[in-house]
Each structure stands twice: as structure tokens, then as C-alpha cells.
Amino acid sequence: MEVLPKIEASVLAIRGNDLIKDANLNVRMHAFLALAEMPSSATVGEMLYEASLAPENAQDDWLTKALFAAATQHEDAFLAASAKGSAKDGSLTARLVEAVSQEVYELGRRATLHFSPDVTNKEIIVSTTVAQRGDQGAKGVIVAQGNKTNGYALYIEDGKVKFLVNQNGKSSEAVSSIALPERFEVLAQLGKNGQMTLQIDGQEAAKAKASGLFTVALEPSVRSGRDFGDQSNIGKYEGENAFEGNFQDLRLELK
Numbered sequence: 001m002e003v004l005p006k007i008e009a010s011v012l013a014i015r016g017n018d019l020i021k022d023a024n025l026n027v028r029m030h031a032f033l034a035l036a037e038m039p040s041s042a043t044v045g046e047m048l049y050e051a052s053l054a055p056e057n058a059q060d061d062w063l064t065k066a067l068f069a070a071a072t073q074h075e076d077a078f079l080a081a082s083a084k085g086s087a088k089d090g091s092l093t094a095r096l097v098e099a100v101s102q103e104v105y106e107l108g109r110r111a112t113l114h115f116s117p118d119v120t121n122k123e124i125i126v127s128t129t130v131a132q133r134g135d136q137g138a139k140g141v142i143v144a145q146g147n148k149t150n151g152y153a154l155y156i157e158d159g160k161v162k163f164l165v166n167q168n169g170k171s172s173e174a175v176s177s178i179a180l181p182e183r184f185e186v187l188a189q190l191g192k193n194g195q196m197t198l199q200i201d202g203q204e205a206a207k208a209k210a211s212g213l214f215t216v217a218l219e220p221s222v223r224s225g226r227d228f229g230d231q232s233n234i235g236k237y238e239g240e241n242a243f244e245g246n247f248q249d250l251r252l253e254l255k
Contacts (some may be wrong), residue, residue, distance in 0.1 A: 016126075052093040107224040142154045149166060
């Protein structure tokens with residue numbers, strides 16, 4: 001599946017061999033990822049919609065991420081197929097429809113999106129709930145996308161929440177100054193005019209000014225819970241700067 005040509009005949013081969021229903025879930029995941037790179041069509045949309053209805057896909061984190069990746073690459077076809085059916089609130093299908101319609105990405109404790117979302121000329125909103133583990137305050141990377149030249153990251157360092165934006169090699173950073181509670185909600189936003197805001201438990205905790213929205217695609221893709229530990233690191237921290245503590249309900253929204 002990884003070496004299939006990106007043509008409609010490959011889509012029909014995946015469908016004809018029922019690979020999106022394969023008993024081996026690793027095969028199934030690669031089928032979704034292969035579909036993400038195929039030409040968009042009603043057939044692909046219907047296959048992804050059908051896959052979103054399978055309970056076992058909703059229960060497997062890797063399959064869910066692969067389906068999110070494919071659905072976002074075939075937005076119109078997937079939404080057209082899902083519009084013909086119905087989805088219960090909170091189901092995988094409903095979550096996919098919301099994510100594709102509103103461009104919302106759900107991220108796990110340790111995750112990397114297979115395809116880098118297009119952030120050009122879009123506001124970026126990151127939200128999550130953070131909690132320390134035991135007596136140790138939370139620290140490390142929550143989410144990052146891009147690199148040192150063009151990219152952004154939300155992370156905790158020295159008891160402070162930091163929202164860093166790199167644009168054409170120039171860095172802008174919003175840094176909280178209040179003492180962090182054991183558990184708190186955080187929201188970071190890069191607005192239309194480059195205004196950067198950081199909220200903790202609904203209250204403004206910091207702000208800064210970037211040059212504007214991103215005007216270029218960001219590579220490498222979105223990663224959560226750690227950075228890559230190489231030259232693509234967004235901040236000046238060393239290594240992967242893996243997150244220590246807990247966070248949940250991490251969402252990346254592009255507007």
C-alpha cells in the first residue's frame with residue numbers, strides 16, 4: 001500500500017480487497033494512510049465514512065489518527081458521504097465531521113499528525129487541561145509544529161507557560177507570570193493581526209505580538225507531548241523536552 005501509485009485504480013484495489021476492514025489493524029491503518037494520499041473522489045469519501053462507523057476503529061488510537069489524517073485530506077468527499085447517514089453525538093463519525101468542518105485536530109498524550117495541517121493565513125488556537133503529577137510541577141512540550149525558522153510551540157518551563165512563535169527566524173513569545181495551580185486550563189492563540197494571547201483558567205495570563213499569521217506551510221508536522229530533539233525544535237530547550245505531568249483534551253483549531 002505504501003508504494004501504490006496515487007491513482008483511482010489503487011483506490012479500487014484497496015476497496016476490492018477490503019483492506020479498510022482487514023483483521024490486522026496495522027494493515028487497516030496503512031490503508032487509511034494510503035487513501036489520504038490518493039486523488040479525492042466519492043469512493044474515497046464513502047470508504048472513510050464507512051470506516052468511521054466501525055467500533056474497533058474508534059477504540060484504537062492509531063486508527064483514529066489515521067482516519068483523521070485521511071478525512072482532512074478528502075474534506076468534501078467525506079462530508080458528502082457522511083451527510084447521507086447519521087452520527088451519534090460523541091461518536092468517531094461525529095468527531096471527524098466536526099474536525100473536518102471546523103478544522104479541529106484532536107491530539108493525544110504522545111502523537112504526530114501524519115500530514116502537516118495548512119496554517120497559512122489562519123488563526124491558530126491551542127487548548128488543553130494541564131495537571132501536575134504528584135508534587136512535581138508540569139513541564140515540557142505540549143504541542144509544536146514547524147521548526148526554528150517558521151513554527152510555534154506551547155510548552156511549560158520553569159513554572160511558566162510559554163507560547164512561542166517563530167516567523168522567518170524571528171521569535172515572539174508570550175510567557176505567563178502567575179503561579180500555576182496544580183490543575184488548570186490553558187488556551188493559546190495567534191490572531192489575525194499577529195496578536196498572541198495566553199489564557200489560564202479563562203483569564204489573560206500573557207500577550208505578545210508576532211508579525212502576523214503564518215504565510216508559509218509549516219514542516220515538520222504537528223507533534224504533541226515532545227519535540228523531535230533535533231534542528232527542528234521550536235524552542236531553545238534541549239532534546240525532545242518530553243512533557244512531564246498530565247494533559248488531556250488537547251485540541252488544535254485553525255480558523
